[in-house]
Amino acid sequence: MNGQVSTQADVYSYGVLLLELFTGRRPTDDVFKDGLTLQKHVEGAFTEGAQVTGIADPSLFSDGEEEGEDNSDLVVGRHASERMTRCLESVLMVGLCCAKELPRERITIKDAVNRIETIKRLLLTTKIQSVQTTTLTFPQHKRVIGASSSPCDTALHGRVVPKQEHKQRLKRLDAIVSHPATAYRFRRDMTSYRITLRVAASESLVLSVAMELPRVLFISQYLLLCLNSLLLLCHSATVDQPSGSETDRTALLAVRAAITDDPRGIMNSWNNTLQFCQWPGVACDDPNHRERVTTLALESRSLRGVVSPSIGNLTYLGYLRLSNNNFYGGIPPEISRLARLKDFNLSYNSLSGTIPVSLSLCTNLLGIDFTGNLISGNIPARLGFLLKLLVLNLGLLDLSYNSLSGDIPPLLGRVVPLQYLVLNNNNLTGSLPNSLGNLASLIYLDLSSNSLSGSIPPSITNLSSLQVLDLSSNNLEGRIPEEIGRLTSLEFFKVSVNGLSGNVPPSLYNISSLQTLRMAYNQMSGTLAPDIGDTLSNLRLLDMASNRFVGQIPLSVANATLLRHIDLSRNNFSGRIPANLGNLPYLMQLSLGRNRLDARDALDWEFVSSLANCSLLKELRLAMNNLSGALPASVANLSTQLSTITLGRNQISGSFPSGIKNLVNLVTLAMNENLFTGSIPDFLGELADLGSLVLYGNKFSGNIPASLGNLTALNELILFDNYLEGSIPVSLGKCQGLNTLDLAGNHLSGSIPMEVFSIESLSNYLDLSSNYLNGTLPTEVGRLRNTPFLSVSDNRLSGEIPTSLGDCQVLQFLNLSNNFFQGSIPTSLSNLKGLEKLDLSSNDLSGSFPDFLAGLPFLKLLNLSFNDLDGEVPVDKIFSNSSQFSVVGNHKLCGGISSLHLPACSTHTSKKNRALILKVTLPIVVLILLFALFITCFYARKHKKHSLPDELTSDAPTKLSYLELMKATDDFSAENLIGVGSYGSVYRGVLDDGKTLVAIKVLNLVQRGAFKAFVAECEALGNIRHRNLLKILTTCASVDLRGNEFRAIVFDYIPNGSLESWLHPDTDQKLYSKRLGLLQRLDIAIHVAAALDYLHDHCETPIIHCDLKPSNVLLDGNMTARVGDFGLARHLSNATNRYLSSSSAIKGSIGYMAPGKPTKKKLFSKVCSLLMHLLGTYKRKWF
Incomplete structure (x- = not known):
């Protein structure tokens, strides 16, 4: 039977996973050594007097309020109820029955599903019914529970409580109610006008109490116990508890211990040398409690670590400021103990998780600032109970897929004293609540960069104290409220990038305090008020770009003398540009492009002379208007600080303005698509900062100035469609920062200087087409390793095509057509794996037909027409579609598809x-x-043969290309990397539709066994569909841009990650940021078992997963478990005995793989035993 696989191997792995799911311990933890295994660890909990809850995951007994799961009916304080205990016992018993060492002793996966579903059903009922108990026998210790023929039949049964243990539980019950912690809970409940009796005991205990005590006696006893609890609380506060100062000192030391990196050594002085109130960042300012910490301020100290929960013990703390550090993990819920806290600032760290709901208990809070973190989830509505709050700043810088979501809680409108509400750069949805209009003290409201919809509520205009209102970058629509003018204190009004429409409300022009008015990228219409500059005299910034405004630009704009930025571009303004703009002494930016502004004569161009008075002007953008005539000489008088001039797509004529040479700080000069004539002046080479020179589409003539080679900062030189002549200056080779060089459509002659091809920074394109260039194409062309577009078509080049072109592996477009190239087509072009378009037409190329071009995976267009090629034309790949290639004019060709009408090849x-x-x-x-x-x-x-299984080649979805996957993952960037496994990496990606989020598993084919894993996973997932199995969307079998073999599988994206990350969070996730409740764990156990049951018993050919473990179980948005990673999966023939297995046939993960049969090779056995002992994982008889 050697080499045979079995479904019982998966059952064993499932049993181990089940034990890990409810104990929180990996089978490979260091604690499991010297013969102790996870199974034996669990078995030991069933011995006489032991408690199963002692080995359970501690997070099962925490309040689930902030994790979204209410376990209040299952938990009393920190003690498990009897129902919960019974549930844990039953589930762990199922796990033990699955993880038996011998396959024949294990239950089937179907039995496991049925039993766990029954356990969940019983848990959710009022009480667990009594069932027949049985005997359970474990190695080295026995526990009598009943009588049964099979130990695994007890998995659903509770155990009989011995009489002695019954008495002990009665004592524990009294201790629970009398303990100071319980008394504190009772006092807290009394404070909130709620008295709750929550006693969880076994069924027998509840029944005995109910039968033996009259109702009156029971209530009396409870009241006495409550009184006793209060007395014990007082006593413990005066006798048993440590002093307040020692509590604070201990808490501060815990804070220091949680800091893992202190580059400035700030925490070194937190020692016994100084009294803790003198430690850096600590203050004790309460005159009535001079040894209690009131301030902890460690901002901007470059500290790294987690925020210690022990901060919750600093009960006199009023100011907690940890901003601008590198703290990670979650915000500890223990902060809710700080009843005196006023200022809470954690801004600009790397904190994650959700905002604790319990923060609402800090009722004295005046300010909350979590700006610049990675906090996710909803904004807790209970923050509306912080009635003293003045500042709520939850604005985040970059949250990617982890932003705050949900609606803005209407309860925030209750916090009447609130002055600052900052929720920008999140993913908040829904409409703006009307209750925001109740925040009469609000000064600053920033809701920008969210996904808010609906209209702006008129109640916003009730905020008479508001100074900043930023609603930009949302999905708001409708009109701006007519009553907006009631915001008489408003200084900043920003509603850009929305869908607002209608005219500007007239009342807006009455807000004389306005300094910034941004309405860009909306659908606003109408005209600007003629007196806008008179009424809004304090304006510094006016941005009305990309709307539908019409009419003339009001002359009164020049009366707002404080204006620095004016952007009225992308509208329908017409008429003259106001000639009085020179009255704006602070003007730095004037953008009027894409309008219908006119300039025909000198009078219309007077605004240029006026702008000479604006000595701070840096940007002048006038492109795409109706400006005509000559540019006035007064352009020479413009500010020397001017860095950008754009005049493109007008009808400006005349020669190149000589005054440009005075603008020594120019970075961008765009005069394209005008009617300029004459030569390009040499003085441009003196503008040392010039980075972009765009002069295409004019009538410039003469030579290209050699002085342009002095522009070492030049990155864009676009001169096409002019009448330039002469040779290409060799000096251009010195412009080593160029990424775009376009000299096409001129009258250039001579040879192409090899220096041009030494510009390795050409990462956009190089176009020298449609000139009169001659000579050969230099072999140095192979140095263009970063250039995706190269065209030298329509010239007079000759000689052979350089083989070095094969080194340009980034090329996507290559055009050598309409020249005089000779010889054969070099086979090195087969190295251009990313090539999409190749045009070699109208040359004198000869030799055999280049059938190797069929191997270019992304080639879409191929033109070989009008050459002298001979041989047979292939009929496969690109040559199977006549619309994608052309071979017309090659009279020696034969064969090919019938639509080519070529003669048959002679034999x-x-x-x-x-x-x-x-x-x-x-x-x-x-x-x-x-x-x-x-x-x-x-x-x-x-x-095995390297081909995809039939399941994925017959009816699979459309396959994706390598380029599509590269685009979807942003070039497989580290930001999109989800995880790395044995055979490859998994990336998050967004497909071309912008909506489909996928997970892309890229195989590392260098790793031995990776291809087999790829084939195995495709075979396993090809034709199976189940809600608890990871769905494969498609595959990619291609080559990358360097010609290496590429394999990938595309799955549905599972947002909640793996079960591993929930059971064992990383240190930067914090335990309470990822927590699973009892019911969630039961559901996960059922889902995984259901998936295995489907694989084993409901597939045409049974499938064995062979590598079941928490990292291969994924949780979707609804916390539904999906089993994935079938890289080791095996198909099981019908003749196979399901109860026979061999470890030699099954490769899995240590700790989860079923034990194999004994081997006769003693040396091999000893080596394996030694290795297993060193790893400390398998704790059973090995091999």
Whole structure:
């Protein structure tokens, strides 16, 4: 039976996973050594007097309020109820029955599903029914529970409580109610006008109490116990508890211990040398409690670590400021103990998780600032109970897929004293609550960069104290409220990037305090008020771009003399540009592009002379208007600080303005698509900061100035469609920062200087087409390793095509057409794996037809027409579609698809030649065949054929290309990396539709066994569909841009990650940021078992997973478990005995893999035993 696999191996792995799910311990934890295994650890909890709750995951007994699961009916304080205990006992028993060492002793996966579903059903009922108990026997210790033929039949039954233990539980019950912690809970409940009796005991205990005590006696006893609790609380406060100062000192030391990196050594002085009130960042300022900490301020100290829960013990703390550090993990819920806390600032760290709901208990809070973190989830509505709050700043800088979501809680409108409400850069949805209008003290409201919808509520205009209102970058629509003018204190009004429409409300122009008015990228219409500059005289910034405004630009704009930025671009303004703009002494930016503004004569161009008075002007954007005539000479008088001039797509004529040379700080000069004539002046080479020179589409003539080679900062030189002549300056090779060089459509002549091809920074394109260039194409062209677009078409180039072109592996578009190239097409072009378009037409190329081009995976267009190629045209790949290639004008070609109408290839050979060929080739062919047969037989046993299974080639979804996956993952960036496994990496990606979020598993084919894992996973998931199995969307079998083999599988994206990350969070996730409740764990156990049951018993051919473990179980948005990673999966033949297995056949993960059968090879056995002992994982008889 060696080499055989079995479904019982999966049952064993499931049993181990079940035990880990409810104990929180991995089978490979260091504690399991010296013969102790996870199974024995659990078995030990069933011994006489032991408690199963003692080995359960501690997080099961925590309040689930902040994790979204209410376990209040299952938990009393920190003690498990009897129902919960019974549930844990039953589930762990199922796990033990699955994880038996011998396969025949294990239950089936179907039995496991049924039993756990029954356990969940019983848990949710009023009480667990009594059932027949049985005997359970474990190695080295026995526990009598009842009588049964099979130990695993007890998995659903509770155990009989011995009389002695019954008495002990009665004592514990009294202790629970009398303990100071319980008394504190009672006092807290009394404070909130709630008295709750929550006693969880076994069924027998509840029944005995109910039967033996009259109701009056029971109530009296309870009241006495409550009184006793209060007395014990007082006593413990005066006698048993440590002093307040010692409590604070201990808490501070715990804070220091949680800091893992202190580069400035701030915490070094937190020692016994100084009294803790003198430690840096600590203050004790309460005059009535001079040894109690009132302030903990460690902002901007470069500290790294987690926020210690012990901070909750600093009960006199009023100011907690940890901003601008590197704290990670979650915000500890223990903060809720700080009843005196006023200022809570954790801004600009790397904190994650959710905002604790219990924060609402800090009722004295005046300010909350969590800006610049990674906090997710909803904004707790209970923050509306912080009635003293003045500042609520939850604005976050970059949350990617982890932003705050949900609606803005209407309860925030209760916090009347609130002055600052900052929720920008999140993913908040819904409409703006009307209750925000109740925040009469609000000064600053920033809700920008969210996904809010609906209209702006008129109640916003009740905020008479509001100074800043920022609603930009949302999905708001409708009109701006007419009553907006009631915000008489408003200084900043920003509603850009929304869907607002209608005219600007007239009342808005009455807010004389306005300094910033941003309405860009909306659908606003109408005209601007003629007196806008008079009424809004304090304006510093006016941004009305990308709307539908019409009419003239009001002359009164120049009366708002404090204006620094004016952007009215992308509208329908017409008429003259106001000539009085020079009255704006602080003007730095003037953007009027994409309008219908006119300038025909000198009078219309007077605004240029006026702008000479604006000595701070840096940007002048006038492109895409109706400006015509000559540019006035006064352009020379413009501010020397001017860095950007854009005049493109107008009808400006005349020669190049000489005054430009005075603008020594120019970075961008765009004069494209005008009517300029004359030569390009040499003085441009003196503008040392010039980075972009765009002069295309004019009538410039003469030579390209050699002085342009002095512009070392130049990154864009676009001169196409002019009348330039002469040769290409060799000096351009010195512009090593160029990413775009376009000289096409001119009258350039001479050879192409090799220096041009030394510009390795050309990462956009190089276009020298449609000129009169001659000579050969230099071999240095192979140095363009970063250039995706290269065209030298329509010139007079000759010679052979350089083989070095094959080194340009980033090329996507190559056009050498309409030249005089000769010789054959170099085979090195087959290295251009990313090539999409290749045009070699209208040359003098000869030789055999380049059938190797069929191997270019992304080639979409191929033009080889009008050359002198010969040979047979293939009929596969790109040559199977006549719309994608052309071979017209090659009269020596034959074959090909029928639509080419080429003659059939001749097969006639003379008898003499045929005999000669046979004599020479037949022995060689025979030897080759024999050698190939030998190699095939040799490797057949070790390697499967490298092809996708039929399940994924017959009816699979449309496959994705390598480029599509590269785009979806942002070039497989580290930001999108989800995880790394044995055979590859998994990336998060967004497909071209922008909506489909997927997980992309990229195989590392260098890793031995990776391809087998790929095939196994495809075979396993190809035709199976189940809600608890990871769904495969498609595959990618291609090559990357460097020609290496590429394999990937595309799955549904599972947002909640793996079960591993929930059971064992990383240190930067904090335990309470990821927590599973009891019911969730039961559901996960059922889901996983259901998936295995489907694989084992409901597939056409049973499938064995072979590697079941928490990291291979994923949780979707509804916390539904999905089993994935079938890289080791095996198909089981119908004849296979399901109860026989061998570890030699099943490769899995240590700790989860079923034990194998004994081997006769003693040396191998000893080595394996030694290795297993060192790893400390398997704690049973090995091999």
